Structure formats: C-alpha cells, structure tokens
Amino acid sequence: xxxxxxxAALVWGxxxxxxxxxxxxxxxxxxxxxxxxxxxxxRQISWHTCLLRGLKQSREQGKPVLLWVFIDRPTDDExx
Numbered sequence: 001x002x003x004x005x006x007x008a009a010l011v012w013g014x015x016x017x018x019x020x021x022x023x024x025x026x027x028x029x030x031x032x033x034x035x036x037x038x039x040x041x042x043r044q045i046s047w048h049t050c051l052l053r054g055l056k057q058s059r060e061q062g063k064p065v066l067l068w069v070f071i072d073r074p075t076d077d078e079x080x
Contacts (some may be wrong), residue, residue, distance in 0.1 A: 054067075
C-alpha cells in the first residue's frame, strides 16, 4: 500500500502519506476500554425474566415497568 501512496505522490507532486504503524491488540483493547462508560444507570436496574415479579417490584417502588418482548420469527411468517 505504501507503493501506491508513493506512486500517487510522484504523479501529483505531493509528499507520500505516512501511515501509522499497526497497533497491538493490547493497545486497541486499552483504547476501547478508555471509551467505556463505567456507571450507566440501566446497568443498575434489577432486570427480571418473570413479568409478575417485575410488576410486583414496580408497584412496591412506584416505578414504571419496561417490558422487552422479542419473538424470533422471520418477518414473512404468517402464523402471527
């Protein structure tokens, strides 16, 4: 790829593009980890797989319920 940059530089009279050296896996993981938000509120929610348990806790705490429903069927499935 450097050869292509050098060829383009010769044609257009521009200096060749300097490419950054490849990063190691550890460097990439450190960069990703630095972008991660540590304390997001949704991680503090006690998620339940039982709707009745979630509704009970919702009533006790006076908080709304978030219901996530996922059906793993193709969109062209006519059974629904």
